[in-house]
Amino acid sequence: MKEFELINRYFKGRGIIRRDVNLGIGDDCALVTVPENCQLAVTTDTLVAGVHFFDDISARALGHRALAVNLSDLAAMGAEPTWISVGLTLPEANIEWLEEFTEGMHEIAEYFNVQIIGGDTTQGPLTITICAKGILPEGKALRRSGAKVGDWIYVTGPLGDAGVAIEARKQGLDIAPEHLSYLNNRFDYPTPRVAAGQVLRGAASSAIDISDGLLADLGHILALSQVSAVINVDKVPVSDALNSSIPRAEQFDYILNYGDDYELLFTVPESNKSMVDMKLRQYGVEASCVGQIKSGEGEIELLLDGEKFNYQGKGFQHFAKEPV
Amino acid sequence: MKEFELINRYFKGRGIIRRDVNLGIGDDCALVTVPENCQLAVTTDTLVAGVHFFDDISARALGHRALAVNLSDLAAMGAEPTWISVGLTLPEANIEWLEEFTEGMHEIAEYFNVQIIGGDTTQGPLTITICAKGILPEGKALRRSGAKVGDWIYVTGPLGDAGVAIEARKQGLDIAPEHLSYLNNRFDYPTPRVAAGQVLRGAASSAIDISDGLLADLGHILALSQVSAVINVDKVPVSDALNSSIPRAEQFDYILNYGDDYELLFTVPESNKSMVDMKLRQYGVEASCVGQIKSGEGEIELLLDGEKFNYQGKGFQHFAKEPV
Numbered sequence: 001m002k003e004f005e006l007i008n009r010y011f012k013g014r015g016i017i018r019r020d021v022n023l024g025i026g027d028d029c030a031l032v033t034v035p036e037n038c039q040l041a042v043t044t045d046t047l048v049a050g051v052h053f054f055d056d057i058s059a060r061a062l063g064h065r066a067l068a069v070n071l072s073d074l075a076a077m078g079a080e081p082t083w084i085s086v087g088l089t090l091p092e093a094n095i096e097w098l099e100e101f102t103e104g105m106h107e108i109a110e111y112f113n114v115q116i117i118g119g120d121t122t123q124g125p126l127t128i129t130i131c132a133k134g135i136l137p138e139g140k141a142l143r144r145s146g147a148k149v150g151d152w153i154y155v156t157g158p159l160g161d162a163g164v165a166i167e168a169r170k171q172g173l174d175i176a177p178e179h180l181s182y183l184n185n186r187f188d189y190p191t192p193r194v195a196a197g198q199v200l201r202g203a204a205s206s207a208i209d210i211s212d213g214l215l216a217d218l219g220h221i222l223a224l225s226q227v228s229a230v231i232n233v234d235k236v237p238v239s240d241a242l243n244s245s246i247p248r249a250e251q252f253d254y255i256l257n258y259g260d261d262y263e264l265l266f267t268v269p270e271s272n273k274s275m276v277d278m279k280l281r282q283y284g285v286e287a288s289c290v291g292q293i294k295s296g297e298g299e300i301e302l303l304l305d306g307e308k309f310n311y312q313g314k315g316f317q318h319f320a321k322e323p324v
Numbered sequence: 325m326k327e328f329e330l331i332n333r334y335f336k337g338r339g340i341i342r343r344d345v346n347l348g349i350g351d352d353c354a355l356v357t358v359p360e361n362c363q364l365a366v367t368t369d370t371l372v373a374g375v376h377f378f379d380d381i382s383a384r385a386l387g388h389r390a391l392a393v394n395l396s397d398l399a400a401m402g403a404e405p406t407w408i409s410v411g412l413t414l415p416e417a418n419i420e421w422l423e424e425f426t427e428g429m430h431e432i433a434e435y436f437n438v439q440i441i442g443g444d445t446t447q448g449p450l451t452i453t454i455c456a457k458g459i460l461p462e463g464k465a466l467r468r469s470g471a472k473v474g475d476w477i478y479v480t481g482p483l484g485d486a487g488v489a490i491e492a493r494k495q496g497l498d499i500a501p502e503h504l505s506y507l508n509n510r511f512d513y514p515t516p517r518v519a520a521g522q523v524l525r526g527a528a529s530s531a532i533d534i535s536d537g538l539l540a541d542l543g544h545i546l547a548l549s550q551v552s553a554v555i556n557v558d559k560v561p562v563s564d565a566l567n568s569s570i571p572r573a574e575q576f577d578y579i580l581n582y583g584d585d586y587e588l589l590f591t592v593p594e595s596n597k598s599m600v601d602m603k604l605r606q607y608g609v610e611a612s613c614v615g616q617i618k619s620g621e622g623e624i625e626l627l628l629d630g631e632k633f634n635y636q637g638k639g640f641q642h643f644a645k646e647p648v
Contacts, residue, residue: 029465041355042441046603047446077355120369124374
């Protein structure tokens, strides 16, 4: 299939049409309008076959996941997702695969009211690079650098599910089918916490999405905010599936140190805590208060049932860890 | 090298700082401000090793080229380049290679006053996807769809040089060293015609950059504008190097049908012709009037020294042509 046919068939004229897109796919550039008094938020994530996903991942899941991880970054900034550009490198133009892949991508794009405004399709080893754009009111972004001593530390959703799914495939862990199905779904179809991010705008003091693991990503907030933290490990939410599948002693690696869940980690000043708790409940966002910001230079103190907990681990590094 | 070190060392804190970048590399998203009454232009191009460039291309040239092809799309839209996001997939973190690659990219970014606001570095087969952003006054974009019957057809620069450079490497053509050096430079370090694009804003009726070949790219303008064209092949500018290296009968493939020069093709209404000619000269842009828009349904009539010229060819298609 020729490049133009491919783009016309699978991307152009499909999906939602936003009014702020003045010119979509089909010219040298797309043209869009950013509303007055809004900033543009921009993020880019690349997924590489064999590194960021298993070779046998379903095409639909891959289309979903490739976009979800980008929307997660916009969520962590408090931005409203608007437009994406898709760089898709494929070994061959397999019709069935493309149909499923673009279906998975269009589904999540439509759910979050995001328009695919352009991209590039090329031949080569399977790689997907998405540049996602969003908008947010001037000065309202949730940065990593705003955490202050005394702020409460929250996470959304349960953590560790995606990690268990990955290890189950790598090591063949013994997991009950109904749990495995849930865990695989968490890895294949992560939900970017877009609503949570928008609820937290103007209320949270900092935010980040958990792609590299709770400790690693908390570390980024602490470093940029020049503070330390205490985390109550027993307060970190885990799913029934994870809890039933992994012995407690082995759970910590997953909930503290594995990424890929794409939940949000954020800090809330005491003065906003009750308002944030209420708003999160209103929007149906599951979030747990797991610790507090302390003064210090980036140290993370872990408590388990009130006792000091010694755990050593480090987050995911693309050039240090074995590919998935 | 860890991903964070890599980004910190080669991207963060290097290159120019634009005032409209509110938050650069280092958070979940970058934040930028689009000026009032301006549209945002967005384009994405992917380069894959072995498909879009030779494996032995210098890292510096690759860094330049990867950005140049994106800036060329902004130029073709009449946009002022502002910010880019870089998705860089590398087999390994080779220090010397990265130093040269980023040097090549920073050089051209600085020349065009473009800031690298983010991206993603991942491990995998060498692939570069850049999403380039630019701004332009509302309603002033140079679209492909605006060519009208009677408009004059122009191209910038000489055409075909990059194609000869590619074939010289593939076939080992017999070319004098001084010419080969010029031709290779045209392929390795293409110059996006950014100034030309901005000069043409509000004056040209349509524009496109020549990435797939003069005939193929003219075909896009004709299809979207619903017109036909006549091209005086003998008016298409060729370089001394190409002219001295390739017999006349073989030149047509290069100047009509090979892309990769990243010159601009544009149409100008008769009423704007003398003004455009003057402005292009003022800005030192070499451009040649090579034909005229006719009524019709996308046909291209070729004339050579005033006589009908029969030439059949088709443009570059990523899934149809042998990789470079």
